[in-house]
Structures are given as structure tokens and as C-alpha cells.
Amino acid sequence: MIKVIWFDDQYKDLEQFKIRAENQGFDLEGYESAEEGIKVLEKKYQAFDLILLDGLFYKNKGQEKGTVSVEGIGNVIRKIHELRTKKIFPYFVLSGQDKFTKEENTFLKANSARCYDKKNPADLVKLFKDMKEEVKTLPDVQIKFRHAELLEICSDDLLGFDNYLRLFGLIKQIEENTKIEEGEKMLTEIRKIIEGLFENLGKLQIIPNEIIIEKGWVNKSSLFLAGKHNGYDYTDEIVPAIISYNIHKLLDIIQDGSHAYSDLKFNVDSYIKNSKSDYFFRSCVYLLFDLLLWFKEFIIENQDIEMNKNRWNLIDGEWITEEVTRIADNNYGTLKDGTTILPTFVLEYELKIGDKVDIIKKKNNKTHIDKIRRSI
Incomplete structure (x- = not known):
């Protein structure tokens, strides 16, 4: 789906338009005011592909009904220009006001923007067509489409937006044709994504909360998933052996390479910097991708906390x-x-x-x- 942030004071009353947009492949997230939408856009700019603007909507949250003005659209367009160093956003104006659709509009002219008419079915068809054509010119959106299944694990109810940014950054690095140079930085990003994964497993009690709050919890979580944590008896396998093995090996590499601990057993970062290729680093990233795809389905299928807790028992006594x-x-x-x-x-x-x-x-x-x- 093409993710669109939508500014319109009446978006809640336009459910049929939203359904029609969904049928065309657009996921609209609506806001009544510039203030509300801009806050979300600043925080989650990487989540959106396009911006859809009404001609007249509220500037501020909670503004009195009937006090819409062009200040709202003006503020949003200014923010779009400010964000250009981070991401370029194509934007489209959709209005039912004659001053935008039928008359010459100095505001639209100054911003080189065309307005589509809400009341004209042909204009809506044209709007969706033009939005789709615009998306084809955006490299980041094309990357998102190619890796949509992988990125789904970073939804708000799974790994969250911060890890979406990390994962998207890794994908972009992998897709570039140039040699990857920032090995230590990217290995740190992999480690943070795995930490986010383990935290999510902790919320579901797939990994016990007692482990998540312990010192050294990342390695202990890995041991637990492998069925080798000496503080627990297991009534069932937590994850297949190949999954726990790959997690353990990946953690060994990234903790060394990102200098997560002072004891560097492998000097991974030095190896990457001196290597004639970046195949080693790319293999780590691809292994992460494989694990995330597997865990996405695993998490969806294991939402029952009580059943998850039945797979293990805390052992009385100290090992x-x-x-x-x-x-x-x-x-x-x-x-x-x-x-x-x-x-x-x-x-x-x-x-x-x-x-x-x-x-x-x-x-x-x-x-x-x-x-x-x-x-x-």
C-alpha cells in the first residue's frame, strides 16, 4: 500500500473516498489540522510516501468549527520544504471549494500546485492515476514495495517505527552498488533491531520478563531461545535449532563488531575495514532479514501469553x-x-x-x- 498523510478538516466524513482510495492501493491517514499532522509527519516522515491536502482546513488542533483557512495548507507546504533534506514529498491538493477548483488561485500558482476537484469523479480518477505515476519516480518507495513483507515486522504493534528506520537504512545500504564502509555503525543498528525483537518476545512471555530485566539480558535471551538457559526447565521447544543457532552466531559477530562489549574476540570491525569486499557484512544483514521474516510469522502465531508461559518453568534453586x-x-x-x-x-x-x-x-x-x- 502507498502510505499517504491526509490533511482535511472533514476527513472523518469522507469514508467512501477513503475506501475508494484503498481499492486503488492508497492507505490514507487523516488529520483535521496542520498542527496535528505536522507533528506526526516530523516524527514518522519515513513512513509516508505522499501528502494529500485539502485547500482549506484547520491550522491548529481544537480550532473552532468553521474557521478553516489557507494558513493550514501554507504551514504544511512550508514543512514539506523544510523536510527536503531528509525526504522529498510529492503533494497533491484535493478540494471542493470553487476558489481552488474553478477560479485562478494565486496560492496554488505560487506553489506550482494543481487542485483536483472532490466533486468531479473524473478528477478523482485522474488524482489516483497521477499519484501512482509520481510514486514510480521515488526510489525509497520502490525499495519499500520490494521489501514490503520484511518491513511489516516494524509495524507499531511489533518492532515499531524506530526499528523501521533502522531496517530501512540497512535495506538501502544493501541495495546500493557501492562498497559498504560504515561497518561498525551498521552492526550497531542490527544489534538494536535484535534487542527490539527480544523485547517484543518478552512482552508475549515467549522470553520470560525476568530475563529481559537482567544484566546481560541479550545473551541470556539468546540462550533461553536455544533451550540452554540454566535457570529454566523447558516443556516444549521455544524456536527451531537453526533459528536459535543463527541468532547466537549473529550476536557473536555484531556485539564484537559494534564494540558492544570490551572483550573483542573476533576483531570484526577491523576485518570489515581491511576486507577487499563487503560480502561478510552483507551476509550478516541478509541473515538478519531471514530471522526477521521468520519471527514475524512466529510472533503472529504466538499471541497467547499463557500458552507461551507453559513452554517453560523457572527452576527453584540456583545454578x-x-x-x-x-x-x-x-x-x-x-x-x-x-x-x-x-x-x-x-x-x-x-x-x-x-x-x-x-x-x-x-x-x-x-x-x-x-x-x-x-x-x-
Whole structure:
């Protein structure tokens, strides 16, 4: 759909026109006053493709009925010119006033604008045709059309507009034919999008809220999705193994490359800057795209918070990490702190001296193990 911000003091009474516009592929978002619409346009300029203006509408929010004037359209056109450094907006004037549609209008002439007549069916057909033709000349809109399915995950009820801007910026980088140079900056944008994704999963309790508010919550969220968080028992798989694996690997790269932590294991940013190509960075972006498309459907299909919470249980007791220091001939093991490992655990996990394990000790006997798993 072509997104249009629409300024008209009577837009609420023009439902039939709005339906007709939708049938032509236009999604109209209406505002009665310049003040209201301009605030939205400034904040979400990247969300809109075109601007549709009545000739006369309110300048300010809450203005007395019947006090419409050309001040409203004048303010909007000034704002359109101010925004040109960020985005160029084609605009169209649609009015039912004779002073705009039948008489020579100095305001329209000064702004090189043509007015379409609300009352003339042929003019409405012409308006929709001209708007479609104008969209074909706008590179950003064409990018949006090509990646519409991907960008849907940034709707207001999912990842939101801030992440829309980040994702759209990544798409534009990928579509350019020049080598990508701002590796560190773009990896930071990927990290923020993943954080937004995890926050959304937290709202649905796909990831427990307790994890989202913890220090180091991003990596712990990744572990949880993989079914490897040692503070939880799982009654069902959270996400497929390939999805959790790709998230984990992507986080490793972007946290290193965006300097999210002081310990740089891979020196990713240096590698990107010294590389003769940008294939490595592009592969990270495409992996993000694939994950977002998968999670878009996953989130839509998992809106039931209670069902999501039934997939996991918070474990009573605290997991601690210990090292295996001894394995006896009878397969009893001993940890560094003296805790005994039963032969069943030693054999099941094929433990050897030097292995690290996560354990929860029995409440009534602190030298024996209640739960155990290999440390990640």
C-alpha cells in the first residue's frame, strides 16, 4: 500500500473516498489540522510516501468549527520544504471549494500546485492515476514495495517505527552498488533491531520478563531461545535449532563488531575495514532479514501469553558452575568443591576430568546434585 498523510478538516466524513482510495492501493491517514499532522509527519516522515491536502482546513488542533483557512495548507507546504533534506514529498491538493477548483488561485500558482476537484469523479480518477505515476519516480518507495513483507515486522504493534528506520537504512545500504564502509555503525543498528525483537518476545512471555530485566539480558535471551538457559526447565521447544543457532552466531559477530562489549574476540570491525569486499557484512544483514521474516510469522502465531508461559518453568534453586576434578573407577565423580557426581550423570554426560558443568544441589544434602547439565 502507498502510505499517504491526509490533511482535511472533514476527513472523518469522507469514508467512501477513503475506501475508494484503498481499492486503488492508497492507505490514507487523516488529520483535521496542520498542527496535528505536522507533528506526526516530523516524527514518522519515513513512513509516508505522499501528502494529500485539502485547500482549506484547520491550522491548529481544537480550532473552532468553521474557521478553516489557507494558513493550514501554507504551514504544511512550508514543512514539506523544510523536510527536503531528509525526504522529498510529492503533494497533491484535493478540494471542493470553487476558489481552488474553478477560479485562478494565486496560492496554488505560487506553489506550482494543481487542485483536483472532490466533486468531479473524473478528477478523482485522474488524482489516483497521477499519484501512482509520481510514486514510480521515488526510489525509497520502490525499495519499500520490494521489501514490503520484511518491513511489516516494524509495524507499531511489533518492532515499531524506530526499528523501521533502522531496517530501512540497512535495506538501502544493501541495495546500493557501492562498497559498504560504515561497518561498525551498521552492526550497531542490527544489534538494536535484535534487542527490539527480544523485547517484543518478552512482552508475549515467549522470553520470560525476568530475563529481559537482567544484566546481560541479550545473551541470556539468546540462550533461553536455544533451550540452554540454566535457570529454566523447558516443556516444549521455544524456536527451531537453526533459528536459535543463527541468532547466537549473529550476536557473536555484531556485539564484537559494534564494540558492544570490551572483550573483542573476533576483531570484526577491523576485518570489515581491511576486507577487499563487503560480502561478510552483507551476509550478516541478509541473515538478519531471514530471522526477521521468520519471527514475524512466529510472533503472529504466538499471541497467547499463557500458552507461551507453559513452554517453560523457572527452576527453584540456583545454578552454579563447577569443574570435574576426579572420576573414580566405579564412575563416581567429584567436583572441585567436593560435591559428588553419581555414576548415572557421569555416564550420561560422558564427563571427564577438567569438564565444566552447571549444577543445582539437593536442598537436604548440599554434597549431592539435584540437576546437572554441561556448562555452555
